Amino acid sequence: MQVECSSCKTRYRVNDDSIPAGKAVRLACKTCKLPILIEGKPLKGEDEPPPNGDSATLKAKITKSIKDLPLIPQVVVEIQNQLSQMNVNMQQVAKMIETDPGITSKVLRIANSAYYGASGRTSTIMQACVILGLRGLSEVVILAGSEKVLSGKLPGYGYDAGDLWKHSLAVAFGSKILANLRDPGISSAAHTAGLLHDIGRIILDPYIGERKAQIREYMETRQKTFLDAEIEHFGFSHAEVAAEVCQAWKFPDFMSKAIHWHHNPGGSNGDLLSYILHMADHIALMGGVGYDDDDILNEVQKDAMSYLQLKQSDLSEILMKVMESVNQIGMS
Ligand SMILES: [Fe+2]
Ligand SMILES: [Fe+2]
Numbered sequence: 001m002q003v004e005c006s007s008c009k010t011r012y013r014v015n016d017d018s019i020p021a022g023k024a025v026r027l028a029c030k031t032c033k034l035p036i037l038i039e040g041k042p043l044k045g046e047d048e049p050p051p052n053g054d055s056a057t058l059k060a061k062i063t064k065s066i067k068d069l070p071l072i073p074q075v076v077v078e079i080q081n082q083l084s085q086m087n088v089n090m091q092q093v094a095k096m097i098e099t100d101p102g103i104t105s106k107v108l109r110i111a112n113s114a115y116y117g118a119s120g121r122t123s124t125i126m127q128a129c130v131i132l133g134l135r136g137l138s139e140v141v142i143l144a145g146s147e148k149v150l151s152g153k154l155p156g157y158g159y160d161a162g163d164l165w166k167h168s169l170a171v172a173f174g175s176k177i178l179a180n181l182r183d184p185g186i187s188s189a190a191h192t193a194g195l196l197h198d199i200g201r202i203i204l205d206p207y208i209g210e211r212k213a214q215i216r217e218y219m220e221t222r223q224k225t226f227l228d229a230e231i232e233h234f235g236f237s238h239a240e241v242a243a244e245v246c247q248a249w250k251f252p253d254f255m256s257k258a259i260h261w262h263h264n265p266g267g268s269n270g271d272l273l274s275y276i277l278h279m280a281d282h283i284a285l286m287g288g289v290g291y292d293d294d295d296i297l298n299e300v301q302k303d304a305m306s307y308l309q310l311k312q313s314d315l316s317e318i319l320m321k322v323m324e325s326v327n328q329i330g331m332s
Contacts, residue, residue, distance in 0.1 A: 005029040005036050014038055036206075055235025062203055062241060066248045071199065075100050076145030077249045080192070083138040084252065094125040097141065106144035115328035116140060135188040142192050143172075143329070149202060150195075156208030157201060157226060164202075166326065168195050170289040173325040174280030175273075177318050182272060182308060190276055193246075193255045197262050197277050200241030204230060227263055239263050266301050275307050280322075287319045289326070 004011045010031040019038055027036050070077075079096050082088060098104050104125060110116060111128040116136060122128045129137055151165040175194030179187040208215060208230075215229045222228075230237045243260035247253075258273035262281060268274035282300040284290065305311075 001038075003036055003038050005031065012036075058207070058234055059236055059240075062207075063244055063248075066203065066241075066245050071149045071202065071245065072145040073100060073103060076103060076141060079141050080138065080145075081250060083134060083141070088134060090129045091126070093137070094129050097125045103141070103144050106147065107140050110140045110143050110329065111136075113329050115325055138188050139172075139176075139191050142195060143169075146195060146199075150199070152202070154201060154205040156205040156210075156212060164198060167284055167289050168198060169326045169329060170284035170287065170322050171195070171197055171277065171280045174283045174318060174322045175276050177321055178276045178280055178308060179273075182276070186273060189252065189255055190273060190280075192251070193258050193273060193277055194280050196246065197242060197259050197281065198238060199245050200238030200243075203241050203245070204234070204238050207234065237263065264301070265304060265307075270307075275304055279304050279308055279310070283315055283319050283322060286315065287323060289323075 001014050001016050002011055003014055010029055012030075027038060029036050075096060079093060082093055082096065097107055107125060107128060108122055111122045111132055116132060122131055128140070132140060146168075147165065150168050151162055153159060153161045154164060172191045172194035175190040176187050179190035208226075211233055215226075215233060218224060218229055218232060219226070224232070227237055227239075239260055239262050243256040246256040246259055254271070254273060257268065258271060258277050261268035261271065261274035262277040265271065265274040265278040278301060282304070
């Protein structure tokens, strides 16, 4: 079969038999180094999805690809799950981190950033565990593990390298600040959920790329956002896909639920974390830490301000803190 890189348009010939039926593999484009998603033939009895995507078929395919293609290192998911347990064995967690040298060096770099305040005092993971404590360590590990995947270009959506990462950082810190105001007990979960809230865009990006012209035309002629376009063309959004990713990683259900509703917290049955993610997303866009030309069309839900007991002046104050945190992390 012939495959084309959705970014630089380089074409490749791929041996059909090298891709297992019913599976998808991701290869790096030799020219621009961005990933190309290549899907194998459908399994026997499985229909080819129609060009515009039968919603259920496409969703099933995406769900399968989530399991087949880990977005962040498995060790990071395991550590995250360990750190959310009641009785955590710090030494065991430190050993798990040290099994991955790439993650180890990133954890130390972030722990020594101005934001986490260890400022050059941390040279071992065990020291980082002691200085940061459980919550701090959990935040640093997920930042270290997701930086690479969230930093790439998303040619379908038209995001440059680093755009989604900076937005995700802003939403993570905004969510943490909002959680500390309303329920400090969920601040760590709010940070992680904020960081991963748009991870579904990474999975949908190649499918958006395949339909780029149609989607652009739909958005421009009807004044619609990417979110509207996803629902129109796929029958589901990046928020639902991101929630599936969190479920596949066995993150707590309340985190997946909040990610699912981050664009429509009114549908969450009054879930605090859903409103927090929604508001943090809005604050990031307010500060220009968004990504594209549909930002202006994204609106905050009417009841979100009153639900979170916020005044307009609170938003600019939170935005300042968010920007300061993003700069202090020094990863953008
Ligand atoms: Fe989103
Ligand atoms: Fe977002």
